[in-house]
Amino acid sequence: MNKIKTFYTPKQVCTNMTGSFSKSPLKPMLLMQKIKEKEYNTFFDIIDDFEPIKKSDFYLAHTKNYVDNVYNKEGNYNSNSLPWSKELVESLPYTTGSLLAAKRHAIQNPGELCFAPISGMHHASPDSGSGFCTFSGQVISAIKIYKEFGFSGAYFDLDGHYGNSIDDSYTFNPLLEKAIPRKCNVNPKGLNENYINDFIQQLDYIEEMIIGNKVHYVVFAHGADSHKDDDLGGQVNTECWLKASEVFAEWVNKVSKKLGKPIPVVLCLFGGYRADDYNIVLELHLKSLLTCNRIINCNDGLL
Numbered sequence: 001m002n003k004i005k006t007f008y009t010p011k012q013v014c015t016n017m018t019g020s021f022s023k024s025p026l027k028p029m030l031l032m033q034k035i036k037e038k039e040y041n042t043f044f045d046i047i048d049d050f051e052p053i054k055k056s057d058f059y060l061a062h063t064k065n066y067v068d069n070v071y072n073k074e075g076n077y078n079s080n081s082l083p084w085s086k087e088l089v090e091s092l093p094y095t096t097g098s099l100l101a102a103k104r105h106a107i108q109n110p111g112e113l114c115f116a117p118i119s120g121m122h123h124a125s126p127d128s129g130s131g132f133c134t135f136s137g138q139v140i141s142a143i144k145i146y147k148e149f150g151f152s153g154a155y156f157d158l159d160g161h162y163g164n165s166i167d168d169s170y171t172f173n174p175l176l177e178k179a180i181p182r183k184c185n186v187n188p189k190g191l192n193e194n195y196i197n198d199f200i201q202q203l204d205y206i207e208e209m210i211i212g213n214k215v216h217y218v219v220f221a222h223g224a225d226s227h228k229d230d231d232l233g234g235q236v237n238t239e240c241w242l243k244a245s246e247v248f249a250e251w252v253n254k255v256s257k258k259l260g261k262p263i264p265v266v267l268c269l270f271g272g273y274r275a276d277d278y279n280i281v282l283e284l285h286l287k288s289l290l291t292c293n294r295i296i297n298c299n300d301g302l303l
């Protein structure tokens with residue numbers, strides 16, 4: 001059985017989250033514990049020796065002033081609404097490092113489904129953090145991938161909240177126009193069936209971009225806060241939330257078949273907030289990951 005290549009190191013986790021509403025900096029660790037508990041190790045192949053990005057890499061998407069503020073606990077260091085700690089700052093080069101390593105592996109081994117267990121990376125703007133996101137790992141990793149491979153990516157951001165990072169960064173770093181072309185940051189709109197239908201329409205657009213050789217890899221960020229019972233979200237019921245993973249995975253197989261080769265795919269986590277039972281967030285993420293694995297990874301024979 002093919003396993004999901006999972007780019008995880010405890011170094012990307014911040015445990016010092018006292019008083020924080022968001023558990024996102026802890027989520028990768030909690031998810032890994034759950035995988036162990038449920039004996040799902042057969043589905044995940046963990047790669048922990050990837051490199052962190054450099055501090056200067058953050059300048060690809062952020063002003064030097066803001067990056068320095070976060071590192072030195074000065075000025076708007078707290079604009080992410082997360083409690084500052086040295087541990088949080090030290091984890092940041094690893095969270096973006098995880099996403100970058102997953103993208104690189106997926107591009108070099110397109111038949112292998114890759115997973116970066118990372119959350120908040122889609123609200124930060126060039127000069128500040130926002131919504132539990134410190135830096136825009138999605139913009140930084142996309143630009144680095146574009147520089148390294150000349151490859152452009154598309155995001156399926158199914159978090160409950162519109163990810164503004166990409167649109168906010170086009171002026172700051174014009175290379176982003178190539179790294180993530182305009183209209184390739186998909187945030188479906190509507191509720192339940194309308195949400196799924198909107199997603200399907202946007203998948204069609206990205207398919208055209210892939211067939212036209214304008215997009216070369218995709219990232220599926222299935223935030224659990226698009227579930228209706230989430231403390232911060234609420235577009236879809238459980239059935240539709242899970243349906244979105246199936247629709248995505250089947251679309252990947254369809255596009256890969258048309259293309260005659262597998263399209264590189266990276267999965268990630270993004271949001272998810274439940275004060276009553278955080279387990280529900282982890283269970284949703286796991287179901288989405290395993291659905292993608294079941295449908296995409298079992299498709300080898302079709303290609």
Ligand SMILES: [Zn+2]
Pocket residue numbers: 159160161223225271272
């Ligand atoms: Zn969110």
